Structure formats: structure tokens, C-alpha cells
Amino acid sequence: MRHLHTALALALGGLVLTLAPAAATPDEAPASDPGSRVAARAGSLTYSPQSYVGGQALTFSGSLGRSGVRRITLQQHMNRPGDRWFAVRGFSGTTAADGSFSFSFPAPAMGGIRFRVVGKGGVASPPVSLRAKGQDLxxxxxxxxxxxxxxxxxxxxxxxxxxxxxxxxxxxxxxxxxxxxxxxxxxxxxxxxxxxxxxxxxxxxxxxxxxxxxxxxxxxxxxxxxxxxxxxxxxxxxxxxxxxxxxxxxxxxxxxxxxxxxxxxxxxxPPPAARRGAGAASTTASSRYGWYPTLWDYTWEAGQSLTSPPDVGSVRTGWWQDYSDGAGRVSRQNGGLYLDSQRSNAGGPGDFGTTRATLRGAAQAYGRWEARLRLKSAEATATDFTVLVELVPERPEDYACGRRNIVLAQVAAHSSTMTFGARADTVQWTGTRRIPSLVHTSPAVAVEVARDHITWFWDGRPIGTVKGGEAVSDVPMTLRFSMVGAPGAEHNQTGVVSDWQRGFAIDRGKQVRSGAALRPSALTACEA
Missing domain, CATH: 2.60.40.10 (Immunoglobulins)
Structure with a gap:
């Protein structure tokens, strides 16, 4: 199948789109607040059209309320507790002599955020609230x-x-x-x-x-x-x-x-045989232990497709491959990567098969991977899908029927237990953790893979470590999200949402070996 690798940083008549990722908010390392010194609010700001989807051209018009040509920046606020105004990276523009401005810019994909225009000299337009429509068909x-x-x-x-x-x-x-x-x-x-x-x-x-x-x-x-x-x-x-x-x-x-x-x-x-009658962002390991800058960062904030490259980072070759052998779909929805088990969000028959999203073109043998995770479910009358966030070998010849996979999180929509761990040939290391419902919370899960250890993290804190190189495969690994269903069986309607996914080098910040030791056991299962 032909894949289109669509670049996001595009010159638009002197205006460049690179929406700052969630990494510029409390999800990331400390950053300066370019809006903190804005002293006055004046003028006006409007946009059109009012009905739009992420990535659609919006025309912003208004005035700073003060005459004179001024350099302007476009700022964004995510509207979560603790968030700040931050600049939309790469944007540049100026007002006319009377203080007015008008420009076109691709719309953000999220709902419930605000934009404003800030001018040199400490003046800002009133903010406008933006809520993108979710394209679908x-x-x-x-x-x-x-x-x-x-x-x-x-x-x-x-x-x-x-x-x-x-x-x-x-x-x-x-x-x-x-x-x-x-x-x-x-x-x-x-x-x-x-x-x-x-x-x-x-x-x-x-x-x-x-x-x-x-x-x-x-x-x-x-x-x-x-x-x-x-x-x-x-x-x-x-x-x-x-x-x-x-x-x-x-x-x-x-x-x-x-x-x-x-x-x-x-x-x-579905086939006849398959039928049956967000709050404040939590702490991340990347910010706590200084892993930045990112190698790649998918924020899904600007109308991207699965084959678009990451928003920022030094590795800009990645794209997501979707897999479905049942009724599920992988897509981008409301500023996040989304795996859904069937068309109807209201539940009902038709939830079967396995759905996966695998990152391609950005693998590394050692490093850190982190993602935010939450679940949706409209019913609880059948079997839950098994939801997995994993590192898997990118090359098919290295896969070894799943015997080298590293599990960041294995969860289900209606379970309070999370499993994590690693496999290496005939041995596996497994940890479990009691968790709140992921239907109501959005934790950050992460893993650090070095030559001499693997450490797992939950909301920025280490929860498990395997020391020594025994569990490390030394082959290029990549991130994979899966919603696994038993063949031909009906499951509870489930959605898997990951607001962002990030990769980091192993040689930045502090390496962590302080998680609880995971004990080894025999590995006999072989994944197809």
C-alpha cells in the first residue's frame, strides 16, 4: 500500500506551522512562558470558518488596539489546570500600521483550547476558544x-x-x-x-x-x-x-x-459468526529525569494522518502502520492516536478481531519511550479486549514470535490490574500493579532500555527494574499499541486513546535502576 509521508512544517506565505506539542505544557520539561509579561489586553480577534476540522485553513483577523507596525506571535493555551500560554512554534507575522492583522493558518485538531495574538510591547488580543470538528466518514x-x-x-x-x-x-x-x-x-x-x-x-x-x-x-x-x-x-x-x-x-x-x-x-x-444477541496532566518520567530533547514527538495537534511525520524531534522519518483483522480501526481523533473496536460508540454487536498501531522508521535498540494512555468503553457485558503498549522488534526477522517484546502496560477496560515486563527467549520478567480505572484516568507509561537494565515507569515514578543485560535483546525496537481480541469472539466496545507518544535517547538525563526487582520465570508461550 502506498504511504504518504506528509511534512507538517510548511511555509505559508511567511507563516510556518509547527504547533507546540503537549511537551510545552506541564507534560514536558520546564519552559519559559512567553505570555507571562503581557501587560495589556485590547483590540479584537475573530476566526472563520466557525465549523472546521484539524488542519483546515482558518483565517484569523483582528487588531491589537494600538496603532503601529508590530511583530506578532500566535499563542495557545490547553485549558487544563496548571497550563500556561505558549507560543505556536515557527509562527511569525506583523500588524498593519493601524494595528490590525489578518492571516490564514491550519487549525488545531483539539477541542476546548484557546488562541490569542500577542504583539511586541506587551499587548495581547482577547483569546478565542477553538473546538475542531472530528472528521469521519x-x-x-x-x-x-x-x-x-x-x-x-x-x-x-x-x-x-x-x-x-x-x-x-x-x-x-x-x-x-x-x-x-x-x-x-x-x-x-x-x-x-x-x-x-x-x-x-x-x-x-x-x-x-x-x-x-x-x-x-x-x-x-x-x-x-x-x-x-x-x-x-x-x-x-x-x-x-x-x-x-x-x-x-x-x-x-x-x-x-x-x-x-x-x-x-x-x-x-461483522461476519455472522462474530455477532452476539480529562483533568490536569500527571507527571512524566521524561520531565522528572531530564530525558529531553525528544528524538521524536507525536502530539496529533494539527490534523495529521497516520503517515505524517512527528511534530518535532531529530528523527523525522517515522509513521504509523495500522493493522486490523476484524472490525477495528486506527485513526487520529481529537488530538490523539485512537484505536476503536467498531463504528458505534454506543456499543452493541460487532467488536471482534485485533487492531494495532505500530511506529515505523524510528526504531532504536536502547533508549526511552513514553506515552499517555486512557481507555473508553460503552459496555461491560462481554469479554474485554486485552490492551497492550509494547516495544517490539521492528524487523520481522528479529520478532522471534514475541519472545523479545517489552510490555509497558497490559490492561483491560474493566480491570484494576496492570501487567508489565519483558521477554527474552525462554525467560520472562513480569510485574503487576493495582491501578485506577483507565476509563477515568490518563497515566503516562514509560520504559528505559539500556545495555545493563530495563526500568518501567508509571506517572513518572519507577515501578520495576530488571538489572543486567539478560532481558535486553540488542535489536532495534519500536512502539506498538494493540487491542487484542479472541478470533471470532464478541468483546466489549473499547477505545484506546494515546494523546502523545515520545522517544528519547539513552544518553540524556539520569538513568534509573531503582524500580522494584522483577523476578524471572519460564516463558513457554509463542505469539504469532
Whole structure:
């Protein structure tokens, strides 16, 4: 499958987008507060359009309320307890002689944050509150799919989804490219054709054909990079389509009509066998032990896609590979990496299979990895998915059926126990910890891998250590998020949210060996 590596630092007529990551807030090392010396608030600030998605071009207009040409900066506030105003990195601009300004800039992807314009001399505009819409799309087959007969797939790029208020009132990007794909395996999708978004937000693929049986499709709405837009691609959930044998149905010559009712209720249907009747940011290990600067930092603040490079860092080659062998999807949602088990946030049948997001192109044998983690779940009547945050060998030849994996966290939506540890050939080291519900908390989990030890962290504090090099594989490792379900079994609807993911070198700051010692035991399981 073709991967698009979309750069985020782009010159926009003298204005450069590089939104400061959460690392500039209490999540990161101490930083200067460029807004602390602003003494006066005056003038005005407005933006348009009011309905937008992350990465969409916004036009900011206003005045500092004072005449004279002044250099201006754009500042952002995350609106959490303890947060501060900080500069949007790379932005530069000036006012007109009367103190007014107008510029276009890609919108942030998060909700509930504030922007303001600050001018040289200690004056700031009033802030504006920003709340991005969450781009999404649904698809379905119009009528029946019959082997040997062409059928139509419809796509809605402006759905109003259950328990997804941020999808209500989505803007239409007429002419945006849509790509129809068929699943070959968990990571491979074959492109079947392209179409475009119409003025009403709908898209259509006509003349689709398939052999009898079950086929899994998805549609990607591709990047929008025109003008100041920097909107990353987004895909539907996998959609299972049963293609009937011609002998099972009566042929019909009825014309194809737009199925209006499906615009708000289209939900992927799983195979028959699978059916069944935020507060203040917590402390991080990276800030406590001085691991900065980052090698790479994904903050998901500016409308990126899975194949976009990290926001900041010296390693800018990474991208995320999505995997799904069931009904789940990996996407970016509201400023975070998001794994979801099915289309409907309200629960119900259709949660099956394994969904994964694996970082590619940024592996290292030794270093530190850290991520924030939380879970969502709309039901508790079936089996929970096993949620894993791991380091795994990046090269397939090093994988050794999971016998070199390092687990930062193994959790479930309705459990109060977290497991962590490492594997090395026939030995494993395992630790457990009682935790609050991750549906209501967002801890930072981290691991430090050196030649002579591995140490695990929870909210900035060491919780386990294996000393010596016995547990260290010495092969390039990469970060992986997984939501693992038993094949063909129904599970509780679950969402895995990681607001940010960061990598650090091993030679910065303090190395930590003070976690509780993990005891070894025999390893007999082998992961496929």
C-alpha cells in the first residue's frame, strides 16, 4: 500500500506551522512562558470558518488596539489546570500600521483550547476558544451485492454519529479524493478505484464487482493540501460485505437511489459468526529525569494522518502502520492516536478481531519511550479486549514470535490490574500493579532500555527494574499499541486513546535502576 509521508512544517506565505506539542505544557520539561509579561489586553480577534476540522485553513483577523507596525506571535493555551500560554512554534507575522492583522493558518485538531495574538510591547488580543470538528466518514452498499453484477458503494463524509457530537456539522470538502480499497490482510489494502466528494458531502463508487463470499472494504478520504489546508487522510472502519451468489436473489432493474436514511445510521456489519444477541496532566518520567530533547514527538495537534511525520524531534522519518483483522480501526481523533473496536460508540454487536498501531522508521535498540494512555468503553457485558503498549522488534526477522517484546502496560477496560515486563527467549520478567480505572484516568507509561537494565515507569515514578543485560535483546525496537481480541469472539466496545507518544535517547538525563526487582520465570508461550 502506498504511504504518504506528509511534512507538517510548511511555509505559508511567511507563516510556518509547527504547533507546540503537549511537551510545552506541564507534560514536558520546564519552559519559559512567553505570555507571562503581557501587560495589556485590547483590540479584537475573530476566526472563520466557525465549523472546521484539524488542519483546515482558518483565517484569523483582528487588531491589537494600538496603532503601529508590530511583530506578532500566535499563542495557545490547553485549558487544563496548571497550563500556561505558549507560543505556536515557527509562527511569525506583523500588524498593519493601524494595528490590525489578518492571516490564514491550519487549525488545531483539539477541542476546548484557546488562541490569542500577542504583539511586541506587551499587548495581547482577547483569546478565542477553538473546538475542531472530528472528521469521519461512513460507507455502505446500496441494495444488494451480487456476484457477477455491478453494485454501488455509497460514502458519507459528513455523518452525524452516535455519541460523537464533534461530527455534527462537519464541513464539506467538495472534490476531495476518495479511494475504495479491499482488505488483503491486516496491514494490506488493495486500491480498487477513486471517486470524489460531491457538494452534499456524499461520494459514490459505481460498477463495483466481486466474487460470491465475504469481502472487506474501506474508503479513504485523502489529504487536502490546497492553500493553507493541511488536512491528513482518514479512513472508514472496515466494512464487511456479503456478496451473494446470483442464484440466491432475483435480478432487479430498479434504479439506484440515494439511501438518505443511511446517512446517520450506517454501521459496518461483522461476519455472522462474530455477532452476539480529562483533568490536569500527571507527571512524566521524561520531565522528572531530564530525558529531553525528544528524538521524536507525536502530539496529533494539527490534523495529521497516520503517515505524517512527528511534530518535532531529530528523527523525522517515522509513521504509523495500522493493522486490523476484524472490525477495528486506527485513526487520529481529537488530538490523539485512537484505536476503536467498531463504528458505534454506543456499543452493541460487532467488536471482534485485533487492531494495532505500530511506529515505523524510528526504531532504536536502547533508549526511552513514553506515552499517555486512557481507555473508553460503552459496555461491560462481554469479554474485554486485552490492551497492550509494547516495544517490539521492528524487523520481522528479529520478532522471534514475541519472545523479545517489552510490555509497558497490559490492561483491560474493566480491570484494576496492570501487567508489565519483558521477554527474552525462554525467560520472562513480569510485574503487576493495582491501578485506577483507565476509563477515568490518563497515566503516562514509560520504559528505559539500556545495555545493563530495563526500568518501567508509571506517572513518572519507577515501578520495576530488571538489572543486567539478560532481558535486553540488542535489536532495534519500536512502539506498538494493540487491542487484542479472541478470533471470532464478541468483546466489549473499547477505545484506546494515546494523546502523545515520545522517544528519547539513552544518553540524556539520569538513568534509573531503582524500580522494584522483577523476578524471572519460564516463558513457554509463542505469539504469532
Amino acid at each position: 461512513t460507507m455502505w452498499v446500496v441494495g444488494q451485492a451480487v456476484a457477477g453484477l455491478p453494485f454501488t458503494i455509497a460514502v458519507d463524509t459528513t455523518p452525524s454519529l452516535v455519541r460523537r457530537p464533534e461530527t455534527i456539522g462537519l464541513p464539506v470538502f467538495a472534490g476531495r479524493t476518495l479511494t475504495l480499497q479491499r482488505r488483503v490482510d491486516g496491514t494490506t489494502w488493495e486500491t480498487l478505484g477513486t471517486s470524489t466528494v460531491q457538494a452534499d458531502g456524499m461520494g459514490w463508487f459505481t460498477g463495483v464487482t466481486a466474487a460470491a463470499g465475504t469481502v472487506v472494504y474501506r474508503v479513504r478520504q485523502e489529504d487536502v493540501m490546497s492553500g493553507a489546508n493541511r488536512i491528513g487522510w482518514m479512513q472508514t472502519f472496515p466494512t464487511y460485505v456479503t456478496v451473494l451468489d446470483p442464484g440466491q436473489v432475483l435480478r432487479s432493474s430498479a434504479p439506484v437511489h440515494r439511501p438518505v436514511a443511511m446517512r446517520t445510521s450506517a454501521t459496518p456489519t
